[in-house]
Amino acid sequence: MTFFQKLGHDFKRNKMLYLISFPVVAFLIIFSYIPMGGLVMAFEKFSPKGGIFSSPWVGFDNFKHFFQSVYFLRVLGNTFLLSFYDLIFGFWAPIIFALLLNEIKDGLFKKTIQTISYLPYFVSMVVICGLIMDFTGGDGFISRAALIFGSKDASLLSNPANFRSIFVVSNIWQGLGYGSIIYLAALSSVDQELFEAARMDGAGRLRQIWHITLPGISSTIVIMLILRIGLLLTVNFEKVLLLYSPATYETADVISTYVYRKGILGLDYGYSTAVGLFNSVIAFILVAGSNALAKRYSDVSLY
Amino acid sequence: MSKSVRILSLLTCLFLMISLVAGCGTGTAQSTAPTQSSATAPAAASAEPQSSSATAGQPLHKLSDTPVTFTIWKPGTPAIGKVIQSYEDSAAFQEMAKISNITLKFDTPVFGQEADKFNIMVSSGEYPDLIEGIASYYSGGGDKAISDGVILKLNDYITKDAPDYMAARKANKTIEKETITDTGNMYQFEEIVYGDTVEPPAWGLAIRQDWLDDLGLKAPVTYNDLHDVLKAFKDKKGATKPFSLDASGVPGFSSFTGGLGFYVALPGGICSTSEYFYQVDGKVKYGPLEPGYKDYLTMMAQWYKEGLVDPNFLSVKNFNDLISVMSSGKAGVAVLPKPMFAALKANSNDPKFRMVALANPVKNPGDKIHVVNANNWTFPGDGIAISTSCKNPELAAKYLNMWYTDAGTTLLNYGVEGSTYNMVDGKPQETELLTKNPDGLSLIDALCKYCVFQFAFRSDYSRQYVGISDDQLNAHKAWLSNADPAYNMPSTSLTGDEATTYAEVMNDINTYVQETTVKMLMGLTPLTDYDKMVQTIKNMGIDKAIAVKQAALDRYNSR
Numbered sequence: 001m002t003f004f005q006k007l008g009h010d011f012k013r014n015k016m017l018y019l020i021s022f023p024v025v026a027f028l029i030i031f032s033y034i035p036m037g038g039l040v041m042a043f044e045k046f047s048p049k050g051g052i053f054s055s056p057w058v059g060f061d062n063f064k065h066f067f068q069s070v071y072f073l074r075v076l077g078n079t080f081l082l083s084f085y086d087l088i089f090g091f092w093a094p095i096i097f098a099l100l101l102n103e104i105k106d107g108l109f110k111k112t113i114q115t116i117s118y119l120p121y122f123v124s125m126v127v128i129c130g131l132i133m134d135f136t137g138g139d140g141f142i143s144r145a146a147l148i149f150g151s152k153d154a155s156l157l158s159n160p161a162n163f164r165s166i167f168v169v170s171n172i173w174q175g176l177g178y179g180s181i182i183y184l185a186a187l188s189s190v191d192q193e194l195f196e197a198a199r200m201d202g203a204g205r206l207r208q209i210w211h212i213t214l215p216g217i218s219s220t221i222v223i224m225l226i227l228r229i230g231l232l233l234t235v236n237f238e239k240v241l242l243l244y245s246p247a248t249y250e251t252a253d254v255i256s257t258y259v260y261r262k263g264i265l266g267l268d269y270g271y272s273t274a275v276g277l278f279n280s281v282i283a284f285i286l287v288a289g290s291n292a293l294a295k296r297y298s299d300v301s302l303y
Numbered sequence: 304m305s306k307s308v309r310i311l312s313l314l315t316c317l318f319l320m321i322s323l324v325a326g327c328g329t330g331t332a333q334s335t336a337p338t339q340s341s342a343t344a345p346a347a348a349s350a351e352p353q354s355s356s357a358t359a360g361q362p363l364h365k366l367s368d369t370p371v372t373f374t375i376w377k378p379g380t381p382a383i384g385k386v387i388q389s390y391e392d393s394a395a396f397q398e399m400a401k402i403s404n405i406t407l408k409f410d411t412p413v414f415g416q417e418a419d420k421f422n423i424m425v426s427s428g429e430y431p432d433l434i435e436g437i438a439s440y441y442s443g444g445g446d447k448a449i450s451d452g453v454i455l456k457l458n459d460y461i462t463k464d465a466p467d468y469m470a471a472r473k474a475n476k477t478i479e480k481e482t483i484t485d486t487g488n489m490y491q492f493e494e495i496v497y498g499d500t501v502e503p504p505a506w507g508l509a510i511r512q513d514w515l516d517d518l519g520l521k522a523p524v525t526y527n528d529l530h531d532v533l534k535a536f537k538d539k540k541g542a543t544k545p546f547s548l549d550a551s552g553v554p555g556f557s558s559f560t561g562g563l564g565f566y567v568a569l570p571g572g573i574c575s576t577s578e579y580f581y582q583v584d585g586k587v588k589y590g591p592l593e594p595g596y597k598d599y600l601t602m603m604a605q606w607y608k609e610g611l612v613d614p615n616f617l618s619v620k621n622f623n624d625l626i627s628v629m630s631s632g633k634a635g636v637a638v639l640p641k642p643m644f645a646a647l648k649a650n651s652n653d654p655k656f657r658m659v660a661l662a663n664p665v666k667n668p669g670d671k672i673h674v675v676n677a678n679n680w681t682f683p684g685d686g687i688a689i690s691t692s693c694k695n696p697e698l699a700a701k702y703l704n705m706w707y708t709d710a711g712t713t714l715l716n717y718g719v720e721g722s723t724y725n726m727v728d729g730k731p732q733e734t735e736l737l738t739k740n741p742d743g744l745s746l747i748d749a750l751c752k753y754c755v756f757q758f759a760f761r762s763d764y765s766r767q768y769v770g771i772s773d774d775q776l777n778a779h780k781a782w783l784s785n786a787d788p789a790y791n792m793p794s795t796s797l798t799g800d801e802a803t804t805y806a807e808v809m810n811d812i813n814t815y816v817q818e819t820t821v822k823m824l825m826g827l828t829p830l831t832d833y834d835k836m837v838q839t840i841k842n843m844g845i846d847k848a849i850a851v852k853q854a855a856l857d858r859y860n861s862r
Contacts, residue, residue, distance in 0.1 A: 047451045047452070050452075051428065065807075069811065070811060070815075070843060071811065071814075133618060137614075137615050137618060138613075138614025138615040139543065139614065139615065154610075154614040155614050155615060155617075158617050158821075158825060159825075159827060160822075160827065245550060245617035245618070245821070246550065246551075246552070246617070246814075246817045246818045246820075246821050246822075247617055247818070247821045247822050247825060247827065249814065249818045250818070250822075261814070262810065264419065264422055264423070264426070265418065265419070265422060266442060266806065266810050267422055267425065267426070267441075267442045267443075268442075268806070268810070269426065
């Protein structure tokens with residue numbers, strides 16, 4: 001049987017499944033695959049008149065400009081560092097939170113905590129950033145509290161030294177509850193008999209967590225880690241854009257905000273496409289690399 | 304067991320999906336293009352045969368047998384959305400539409416987001432028939448917009464179909480010079496000053512006069528006086544933001560820094576990237592390289608340290624932010640546009656609130672400032688270009704031409720006869736509908752409602768001196784009292800190549816200057832680094848940008 005015959009056969013058998021997956025596939029094709037054609041702009045001196053098809057071809061000029069730009073190392077470093085801190089501090093937070101929640105008996109207390117911790121995730125990013133700006137800007141109560149404890153900044157948010165901390169801490173606060181859902185689900189699949197056996201052998205709670213719970217959810221943790229590493233270069237664009245200011249460019253300006261300023265505000269489409277393409281290539285290498293590593297050292301991988 | 308595994312895998316899938324969607328959202332700007340409804344003009348609309356070109360001085364007349372609609376992108380003023388919903392509601396435009404059978408359909412971006420919305424409109428590739436703002440927002444200017452295929456070169460249309468505009472251009476040498484680019488292109492219909500009354504300054508320093516009166520203080524003259532007044536506002540009036548600044552770190556549009564010897568313009572509106580080029584005796588200078596800039600940084604850093612500058616100035620990113628800071632009762636001094644005085648009072652809870660203009664400060668009493676945000680004969684920012692999407696550019700040119708005829712000028716400047724003006728001795732005389740509006744509208748707001756304000760037409764600035772409040776009249780006097788326009792940069796034009804070089808160099812330099820400026824101002828970078836800043840700006844290629852500007856200025860002077 002050829003591929004198409006197989007496909008036809010399979011289609012007949014699983015008509016409904018194909019129907020269900022159709023919107024997702026269409027979404028991917030229309031919004032993810034077709035726009036990839038626009039990447040050709042990275043090699044053009046794009047002008048609205050010529051459009052994608054007849055703007056002058058400049059080869060790797062746009063890339064050269066970016067690599068020689070005074071801001072190249074800075075935006076690259078900021079992108080990496082922001083995501084990296086987010087990963088090392090933010091990745092474990094939902095896991096620990098899920099473990100803690102798991103130790104609480106079901107009841108009103110647990111439900112309340114869960115609901116409250118999920119809440120920030122569902123509030124619009126603009127509102128969240130508005131809150132952060134009000135609290136950590138000049139006159140904000142966190143800023144004023146910090147002044148009492150010896151801080152020298154009238155506004156915490158506008159000191160480049162504080163930007164990363166504010167960004168990471170608020171990210172943890174925002175994603176803690178929502179991120180823990182998947183681990184809670186994984187935890188519920190751990191065999192309860194193992195715990196009973198451990199208790200018989202006299203294992204305390206910490207020992208139970210270390211020897212049963214964590215190994216039980218390790219495959220989920222590895223998959224989530226691979227996903228996170230793949231996203232290492234895609235910092236939360238909206239959040240950075242809403243929180244940064246010229247004063248904090250030094251630590252806050254990331255590749256995507258740079259692309260936005262160059263491309264949308266400066267009308268330099270070719271250049272910003274080149275920078276965006278560079279970002280995507282690195283991100284792709286990271287996903288593939290971390291996946292290969294995971295495959296080699298454990299039996300879990302994405303593909 | 305197996306059930307929970309299935310739930311787990313479902314959740315994993317769900318998570319994958321969500322991160323996918325989130326990934327797609329990242330960095331993708333919404334391209335909500337203005338819905339294109341281009342001119343519905345049938346070919347037969349231009350009834351006149353091609354050979355006979357129009358003659359000047361015709362009265363307003365019907366231009367098309369069938370109704371025609373032109374779409375137009377035009378930024379708003381604070382009055383749009385408050386006094387009238389859209390420019391379409393302006394009585395003058397409605398009258399114009401009735402006579403000419405041509406209606407304008409306005410696409411007006413949210414106030415304060417003009418630059419973003421303009422770029423999105425341009426990058427969508429779907430242009431309205433008429434576009435305002437090429438000079439302000441199109442990186443590279445008019446010539447580049449023509450070669451990029453966004454707008455049409457208008458020379459032929461103007462010579463053939465717009466004789467009145469042609470005549471208006473020739474009113475004096477400066478206007479003629481400034482309505483054509485160095486490459487000889489006419490790319491838009493410009494706003495031109497009508498008569499001899501040049502534009503009064505629209506922006507300048509303003510102060511809470513009621514606080515000055517309460518404290519028995521005199522209007523500050525020097526920077527030191529201003530410092531003492533700000534300190535008094537902070538100590539005695541509880542002002543936490545005595546001096547209000549916007550995120551750019553330097554008040555633009557004004558001569559606030561003129562006393563220190565350099566000039567700042569904000570070509571794209573408030574809080575956009577500042578432009579620091581000015582000229583002294585035909586030689587182009589770049590502000591941040593001049594010694595006055597260090598003086599400015601030193602002074603502002605000191606003020607910031609003393610708590611005299613709004614500590615949240617970095618979050619003041621548009622007009623509305625500025626309005627809310629100034630009407631909060633916590634701020635005392637700011638650089639403001641004159642029409643905002645009344646709006647601020649209306650927004651404030653303080654019944655005594657009174658904002659008045661203040662002469663821009665100087666170092667020593669009696670010093671002169673050589674830059675003025677006024678005295679222009681043309682206003683490229685308000686000009687209207689015809690886009691390449693326009694189906695019937697001849698008709699559009701004929702229509703725009705009508706705005707420059709005598710009848711058109713009267714209609715747009717003074718509205719409909721019998722309603723907003725009456726003819727007295729052959730001159731239009733405003734009625735009380737404009738000067739003492741029964742709904743309490745300020746003159747500028749009333750002008751927006753019944754006439755036209757800031758548009759491509761012959762603008763009669765004597766309007767702004769009639770029935771004007773004393774505070775506003777004094778504003779003109781105050782802002783001109785110690786200043787002359789000797790160092791002003793005229794509206795030069797760059798060639799396509801020059802514009803590319805300029806944009807490449809200045810994009811990076813602007814970011815750097817803005818960043819370093821606010822950091823020094825806030826004390827995050829020591830002021831001793833100023834020399835390093837100058838060196839960095841030079842390394843980034845400022846000489847190339849200055850050379851480009853110099854060449855443009857030389858061409859302008861020898862036009």
